[in-house]
Amino acid sequence: xxxxxxxxxxxxxxxxxxxxxxxxxxxxxxxxxxxxxxxxxxxxxxxxxxxxxxxxxxxxxxxxxxxxxxxxxxxxxxxxxxxxxxxxxxxxxxxxxxxxxxxxxxxxxxxxxxxxxxxxxxxxxxxxxxxxxxxxxxxxxxxxxxxxxxxxxxxxxxxxxxxxxxxxxxxxxxxxxxxxxxxxxxxxxxxxxxxxxxxxxxxxxxxxxxxxxxxxxxxxxxxxxxxxxxxxxxxxxxxxxxxxxxxxx
Numbered sequence: 083x084x085x086x087x088x089x090x091x092x093x094x095x096x097x098x099x100x101x102x103x104x105x106x107x108x109x110x111x112x113x114x115x116x117x118x119x120x121x122x123x124x125x126x127x128x129x130x131x132x133x134x135x136x137x138x139x140x141x142x143x144x145x146x147x148x149x150x151x152x153x154x155x156x157x158x159x160x161x162x163x164x165x166x167x168x169x170x171x172x173x174x175x176x177x178x179x180x181x182x183x184x185x186x187x188x189x190x191x192x193x194x195x196x197x198x199x200x201x202x203x204x205x206x207x208x209x210x211x212x213x214x215x216x217x218x219x220x221x222x223x224x225x226x227x228x229x230x231x232x233x234x235x236x237x238x239x240x241x242x243x244x245x246x247x248x249x250x251x252x253x254x255x256x257x258x259x260x261x262x263x264x265x266x267x268x269x270x271x272x273x274x275x276x277x278x279x280x281x282x283x284x285x286x287x288x289x290x291x292x293x294x295x296x297x298x299x300x301x302x303x304x305x306x307x308x309x310x311x312x313x314x315x316x317x318x319x320x321x322x323x324x325x326x327x328x329x330x331x
Contacts, residue, residue, distance in 0.1 A: 086100065086219070086220050087100075088100055088101060088168075088220050088221055090103055099168040099220075100217065100220040101167075101168050101169075101170060101217040101220055101221055102167075102168055104213065104214060104216050104217040104220065105172075105214050105217055107213060108209075108210040108211075108213035108214040109134070109138050109210060111206075111209065111210065111213065112203075112206035112207065112209055112210035113130060113131065113134045113138075113206065115205065115206045115209065116130045116202050116203050116205075116206040117130040117131060119202045119205070119206075120202050123198070123202065125194070125198075125202070129188075129192065129194065129199075130202070130203075132188075133184070133185065133188050133199075136184050136188065137180075137181055137184045137185065137188075140180045140181070140183075140184045141176075141177040141178075141180040141181045141184070142167065142172065142177070142180075143180060144176040144177055144179055144180025144181075144183075145172040145173050145174065145176040145177035145180065146164075146165075146167055146171065146172055146173075146176070147176060148173040148175060148176025148177075148179070149171045149172060149173040149176065150164055150171070152173070152305060153171070169221065170217070170218065170221040170223045170224075171223075173306075174211060174287075175306060175309050178207075178280075181203075181207070182200075185199055185200060185203065195272055196273070197271070197272030197273025197274075197276070198272045198273075200273055200275075200276035201264075201270075201272060201273060201274070201275035201276055203276075204260055204275050204276045204278075204279040205257050205260040205261055205264070205275075205279075207279065208253050208254075208256040208257040208260060208279055208283065209253070209254070209257045211249075211250075211253040211283070212250045212251075212253035212254040212257060213250075215246045215247070215249050215250035215253065216246065216250060218246035219235075219244070219246050219247070222237050223246075224245055224246045224249075224294065225237045225238070225242045225243070225244065225245060225246070225294070225295065226242050226243025226244065226245040226248075226293035226294050226295065227242060227243055227293055227294075227295055228240045228241060228242050229241060229242060229243050231243070233247070235247075242295075243293045245290050245291075245293050245294050248286075248290045248293070249286060249287065249290045252283075252286030252287075252289075252290065253283065253286070255286075256279060256282045256283050256286070259278070259282060260275055260278065260279055263275060263278055269325075271324060271325075273320075273324075274321060274324070277317040277320055277321045278317075278321075280313050280314075280316070280317040281313070281314050281317040281318060281321070283313075284310040284311070284313040284314045284317070285310075285314065287306060287307075287310045288306075288307050288310040288311065288314075291304050291306045291307045291310070292304070292307065
């Protein structure tokens, strides 16, 4: 794959990066999609636009903070790079945590029901992740181990697994799965769709992370794999517990 100039265009001294354009597009598309689903469910779509005002910057802050903390050996001697998110370095697990906290407090404040709100947003999150991963391609980051496969990406002097592409396709699959579940599954409770997202996304992240070379290790596993296992367990336990109680009643 050819290397793309990370700067889309420049106006005077202002450089507009493809990374920012891609992430902004992902956020806008996700917000519009969630707002339409809110209307379909009888919820004022203004709530989704208002939520986005808080959720997007907080999620970015958490994503960057998470990334910097786990790469502190680099940022401790390159402090000026900490706010430079246009160079990449946003951890999705941090963004999910920030989004969860923001959504929880927003739903509680307006008495919307956190599970209901999380279900509305879940497909948008998956689609946004699928789009956003292409920012990694532009920045030539989040790459995998060397491979001879025909779709390998040339980076760091070798042809490697394009792990950004693998995760993008997986996230797109999760998006369509959630849409299918939302239409077909009549026994879902509020919050179930988000739990399905959390579980299925984490499976893909765990698998793809095993091919990457730029991840923080925690023993024999990468940190992102450990967190993915944690998310899978939490989602499975909550989902099964809720439905077992329903079946017993």
